[in-house]
Amino acid sequence: xxxxxxxxxxxxxxxxxxxxxxxxxxxxxxxxxxxxxxxxxxxxxxxxxxxxxxxxxxxxxxxxxxxxxxxxxxxxxxxxxxxxxxxxxxxxxxxxxxxxxxxxxxxxxxxxxxxxxxxxxxxxxxxxxxxxxxxxxxxxxxxxxxxxxxxxxxxxxxxxxxxxxxxxxxxxxxxxxxxxxxxxxxxxxxxxxxxxxxxxxxxxxxxxxxxxxxxxxxxxxxxxxxxxxxxxxxxxxxxxxxxxxxxxxxxxxxxxxxxxxxxxxxxxxxxxxxxxxxxxxxxxxxxxxxxxxxxxxxxxxxxxxxxxxxxxxxxxxxxxxxxxxxxxxxxxxxxxxxxxxxxxxxxxxxx
Amino acid sequence: xxxxxxxxxxxxxxxxxxxxxxxxxxxxxxxxxxxxxxxxxxxxxxxxxxxxxxxxxxxxxxxxxxxxxxxxxxxxxxxxxxxxxxxxxxxxxxxxxxxxxxxxxxxxxxxxxxxxxxxxxxxxxxxxxxxxxxxxxxxxxxxxxxxxxxxxxxxxxxxxxxxxxxxxxxxxxxxxxxxxxxxxxxxxxxxxxxxxxxxxxxxxxxxxxxxxxxxxxxxxxxxxxxxxxxxxxxxxxxxxxxxxxxxxxxxxxxxxxxxxxxxxxxxxxxxxxxxxxxxxxxxxxxxxxxxxxxxxxxxxxxxxxxxxxxxxxxxxxxxxxxxxxxxxxxxxxxxxxxxxxxxxxxxxxxx
Numbered sequence: 001x002x003x004x005x006x007x008x009x010x011x012x013x014x015x016x017x018x019x020x021x022x023x024x025x026x027x028x029x030x031x032x033x034x035x036x037x038x039x040x041x042x043x044x045x046x047x048x049x050x051x052x053x054x055x056x057x058x059x060x061x062x063x064x065x066x067x068x069x070x071x072x073x074x075x076x077x078x079x080x081x082x083x084x085x086x087x088x089x090x091x092x093x094x095x096x097x098x099x100x101x102x103x104x105x106x107x108x109x110x111x112x113x114x115x116x117x118x119x120x121x122x123x124x125x126x127x128x129x130x131x132x133x134x135x136x137x138x139x140x141x142x143x144x145x146x147x148x149x150x151x152x153x154x155x156x157x158x159x160x161x162x163x164x165x166x167x168x169x170x171x172x173x174x175x176x177x178x179x180x181x182x183x184x185x186x187x188x189x190x191x192x193x194x195x196x197x198x199x200x201x202x203x204x205x206x207x208x209x210x211x212x213x214x215x216x217x218x219x220x221x222x223x224x225x226x227x228x229x230x231x232x233x234x235x236x237x238x239x240x241x242x243x244x245x246x247x248x249x250x251x252x253x254x255x256x257x258x259x260x261x262x263x264x265x266x267x268x269x270x271x272x273x274x275x276x277x278x279x280x281x282x283x284x285x286x287x288x289x290x291x292x293x294x295x296x297x298x299x300x301x302x303x304x305x306x307x308x309x310x311x312x313x314x315x316x317x318x319x320x321x322x323x324x325x326x327x328x329x330x331x332x333x334x335x336x337x338x339x340x341x342x343x344x345x346x347x348x349x350x351x
Numbered sequence: 352x353x354x355x356x357x358x359x360x361x362x363x364x365x366x367x368x369x370x371x372x373x374x375x376x377x378x379x380x381x382x383x384x385x386x387x388x389x390x391x392x393x394x395x396x397x398x399x400x401x402x403x404x405x406x407x408x409x410x411x412x413x414x415x416x417x418x419x420x421x422x423x424x425x426x427x428x429x430x431x432x433x434x435x436x437x438x439x440x441x442x443x444x445x446x447x448x449x450x451x452x453x454x455x456x457x458x459x460x461x462x463x464x465x466x467x468x469x470x471x472x473x474x475x476x477x478x479x480x481x482x483x484x485x486x487x488x489x490x491x492x493x494x495x496x497x498x499x500x501x502x503x504x505x506x507x508x509x510x511x512x513x514x515x516x517x518x519x520x521x522x523x524x525x526x527x528x529x530x531x532x533x534x535x536x537x538x539x540x541x542x543x544x545x546x547x548x549x550x551x552x553x554x555x556x557x558x559x560x561x562x563x564x565x566x567x568x569x570x571x572x573x574x575x576x577x578x579x580x581x582x583x584x585x586x587x588x589x590x591x592x593x594x595x596x597x598x599x600x601x602x603x604x605x606x607x608x609x610x611x612x613x614x615x616x617x618x619x620x621x622x623x624x625x626x627x628x629x630x631x632x633x634x635x636x637x638x639x640x641x642x643x644x645x646x647x648x649x650x651x652x653x654x655x656x657x658x659x660x661x662x663x664x665x666x667x668x669x670x671x672x673x674x675x676x677x678x679x680x681x682x683x684x685x686x687x688x689x690x691x692x693x694x695x696x697x698x699x700x701x702x
Contacts, residue, residue: 078489108495109484110578133460
């Protein structure tokens with residue numbers, strides 16, 4: 001299956017379960033991590049022909065997604081004497097695709113890169129859309145570029161080795177897409193066999209369907225608003241809360257998708273307090289998240305500090321907070337000018 | 352005077368001696384160095400109104416143009432809580448504009464920036480064209496982005512405090528433009544009163560003319576080939592040699608323009624050996640460079656090592672060397688497939 005991301009300047013294809021043989025007349029630099037390479041690199045290498053292939057692995061984990069690691073990657077790229085026609089392949093989860101894309105975008109002022117995601121979360125979200133970036137002490141993804149891949153290859157095969165938590169975390173971003181854009185899709189998710197899915201014993205078709213649907217929805221958004229001036233902001237549903245939680249827990253307690261699941265529920269409680277969402281709808285979303293064993297609660301120790309941390313998010317300029325909320329299932333909206341009292345009230349419900 | 356740089360996506364104006372009052376409805380972050388701020392910041396601040404103004408200075412010099420300094424700049428930007436609508440102003444020479452542009456391009460995936468160059472070299476070259484970047488141990492400007500400024504303001508006033516060497520270094524890039532594109536301009540340079548110019552005692556009109564002419568020529572090139580696929584490579588005349596010289600001397604012996612002056616003369620000797628250029632033309636260019644007290648010779652200690660260092664340059668992919676040479680005054684060309692013997696022979700002439 002193929003889905004086109006139809007950007008004016010940088011259109012590209014996302015291939016789902018279509019990775020056969022890739023031939024390159026250039027050098028190829030594969031960026032991965034030790035775990036993923038151990039599981040899948042041999043399979044990938046069997047499918048790639050290139051002038052020369054270099055393989056670099058970096059430490060796994062959001063806590064290493066920083067400028068030091070970027071410097072390490074760049075040094076390895078220079079050691080491999082990559083030129084401007086060389087291609088970087090990000091082979092891993094969201095951390096790898098965010099960092100590989102960023103390194104590619106600044107190496108010799110930009111070389112091409114391809115994403116081959118190996119987590120469900122990266123398939124449904126991180127690998128498509130051209131956001132690259134790293135974290136620093138001020139917050140998440142605060143340094144980066146908009147830089148589109150030349151192609152994305154999602155393979156169900158690579159998802160078979162994922163654990164239950166990782167599959168659920170990917171599901172969280174998929175549920176997010178359904179909640180903000182597509183009520184029918186949410187009904188489909190509700191009807192899914194979660195046990196088969198979480199044990200990775202479902203059909204390949206289930207993976208393909210989830211990935212394809214998510215990318216179709218995301219492609220439409222990115223095509224209309226590549227640089228996130230308006231519509232694309234909807235994709236941050238749950239993320240304003242999630243980024244604070246991830247930062248407070250130093251990226252070591254929750255997988256990104258898990259933090260997003262909690263963030264969605266927090267956003268829904270805010271929407272409930274603003275009478276945008278009914279209690280029934282709020283509950284329904286929480287039940288769907290729970291069905292996939294996703295967390296939906298986080299105990300806020302210091303409400304003031306949590307509130308203050310919102311302002312370090314990229315999107316919250318000039319102390320103006322925008323929240324992505326839901327006003328009915330399948331319909332997200334951007335909400336500014338919320339009375340701080342309502343926000344604090346919501347946070348207190350989690351304290 | 353105004354010159355439009357007419358890029359498809361990111362057109363902008365270069366204003367020459369037209370900096371009156373700049374008003375911003377946003378935060379403004381001025382990046383400069385201690386010396387420039389001491390000389391000119393007060394004058395600049397008198398002309399800027401903004402919501403909030405932050406001033407950050409970084410150490411002066413090419414040896415600090417690295418990823419550590421970028422991290423420092425970014426941290427100061429985060430401390431100033433700049434949002435996506437904030438504007439960075441690079442106020443300084445080429446080092447400042449290259450680093451300010453790069454920091455702006457990766458801060459929260461890109462904010463706007465404006466160049467206000469304070470060296471002649473930055474006015475005639477670095478401030479226009481959208482190349483941003485830093486050096487690393489592998490070479491010069493190897494990490495960076497293509498990222499265009501929103502506007503450029505060149506002011507003769509800021510050039511009055513420059514020393515003789517700095518003015519001559521700027522002249523080197525101007526002479527470069529004339530040699531590759533415009534024989535009449537070269538004749539004008541030959542007729543200039545170099546004493547008045549080098550002591551910064553010439554008319555403002557001389558500065559304006561030099562800057563305007565150089566930017567007009569550069570704008571035409573960048574408009575046709577923003578990402579340096581072909582035509583823009585001509586602007587690297589002299590630079591293939593210069594980058595090696597700067598790297599070998601650790602950026603501490605020559606100003607960039609001085610290294611370029613030597614590099615042009617080396618390129619001309621290569622062109623002479625290839626019978627592209629006559630001895631008379633080669634001499635004429637060297638005399639014009641010398642007229643402005645520019646160096647034209649560098650003693651190469653190790654010819655083999657010098658030759659090998661060419662291959663770290665961004666442009667020399669897959670061990671294929673391209674040189675920018677002159678085949679008559681005002682006409683540059685890209686020359687590949689040169690017999691290594693001819694290159695080595697030329698390098699030996701300087702050993």
